[in-house]
Amino acid sequence: MRLLNTKTLELSAFHQDRPPYAILSHTWTDDEAPLEAFVRRARLSRPIARLRKRRYAKVRRACKLARSNGLNWIWIDTCCIDKASSAELTEAINSMYAWYAAAEVCYAYLSDVPSDDDPLVEKSGFARSRWFRRGWTLQEMIAPRAVEFYSNDWVSIGSKWELASTIERITGVHGTILKEPYFAGTAQHNWSVAQRMSWAANRQTTRPEDLAYSLLGLFSVHMPLLYGEGARNAFLRLQGEIAEVTNDQSLFAYGNWPLSYKGIAEDDLIVGGSLYAGSPSRFALCKDVVPVRRHDGGLPWTSEFSLHNDGYLRIRLRVCENKSRPDMRESHIAFLECELSRDPDQVVGFFVHNYDRVDGMPTDVHVYKREFATLAKFPRHMAMEAPLRDVFLSSVY
Structure with a gap:
């Protein structure tokens, strides 16, 4: 990890024993400070080197702010990573959540918000800042x-603790998370995969794949970067990595939300359902999807599932025939082990199509494909009455 000295504006590399440091969060422009501008060069005298660095006002102001807080080091993504090295870039992106979490303080510089702005006003410049719409700044806000x-102009607006309710309104991230001193481990698992995905649903990144890569730390997973694979493939890989480390079935609870299974109109049935979502935007309406309550004893399910190299997910699900909708008689209903936090008498499910057993699979295993990219909520008693089956779900459409 490279850190920038806030006094000399020179870079130094650190490994295990890192000094206390600040960290900068910002949105990029066309004139960002590159790593090369801050690497010590023997042929340049120190005064000349400093003179060259005067053009990077954002760096200088961030360093000045850190010094005023007694911090001699700062990390800034534009000039502390050698982006020409794919290995270093991969390590940095996989470590970035931890780097932000370990910082003494994060300075969030909102270049499009004037100093006389009132952040508490509903349509303030603060609320409309592009900082809240960028993919990378989600982890930079939470970690x-x-x-x-x-x-x-570097006038203090307030802290995320002071502005928690306002930021919750802007981003959908709950205020208690913004006040959490360290959002990792158990703290992360208190929020379902679907909820965490919903926070990224309306964010964008310059490089398509970064929309997935920017979420690695939020789910405590690591994976290689393959720029050029496209946003969809990167996001599919991310979900596969998440499935390896969690048994939270809300990972599969994405899609359009009709009010109930009886209220689904034909136009609500989005054809092309697959096990995984194509982008975080598919979780936009899933902020209330949580694992079912364990203490009521009413749904003795198992959350365990496993991935297979043949493109199937093996999972135990409650599945029943779709007898309530004659127009969808060929479909089955697969009930996920998820409910709605504001409506616990309803559980979440989607529609699947039953396929013949695939060669080589156990005879007692049912094979399904998700039929529609549409979710529905069902009365809890329907799920309780459905048989628990050993199921193979195809991960591709």
């Missing part, structure tokens, strides 16, 4: 223990 917001 650090302390985030301090600054306007375009």
Whole structure:
């Protein structure tokens, strides 16, 4: 990990024993400070080197702010990573959540918010800042223990703790998370996969694949970067990695949300369902999807599932024939072990199509494919009455 000295503006590499440091969160422009501008060069005198660095005002102001807080080091993504090295870039992106979490403070510089803006106003410049719409800034907002917001001329706007309710309204991220000192491990698992995905549903990144790569730390997974694979393939790989480390079935609870299975109109049935979502946007309406309550004893399910190299997910699900909708008689209903936090008498499910047993699979295993990219909520008693089956779900459409 490279850190920038806030006094000399020179880079130094650290491994295990890192000094206390600040970290900068910002949105990029066309004139960002590259790593090369801050590498010590023997042929340049120190005064000349400093003179060259005067053009990078954002770096200088961030360093000045860190020094005022007694911090001699700062990490800035534009100039602390050698992006020409694919190995270093991969390591940095896979480590970035931890780097933000370990910082003493994160300075969030909002270049499009004036100093006289009132962040508490509903349509304030703060609320409309592009910082809240970028993919990378989601983890940069959640991971650090302390985030301090600054306007375009570096006037303090407030901390994420002070502005938690306002930020919750803007981003959908719950205020208790913004006040969490370290959102990792158990703290992360208190929020379902679907909920965490919903926070990224309306965000964008410059490089398509980064929309998936920017979420690695939020799910405590690591994976190689393959720029050029496209946004969809990167997001599919991310979900596969998540499935390897969690048994949270809300990973599969994406899609359009009709009010109930009886209220599904033909136009609501989005054809092309697959096991995994194509992008975080498919989780936009899933902020209330949570694992079922365990203490009521009413749904003795098992959350365990496993991935197979042949493109199938083996999972135990409650599945029943779709007898309630004559127009969808060929479909079956697969009930996920998920409910709605605001409506616990309803469980979440989707529609599947039953296929003949695939050669080589156990005779007692049922094979299904998700039929529609549409979710529905069902009365809890329907799921309780459905048989628990050993199921293979195809991961491709």
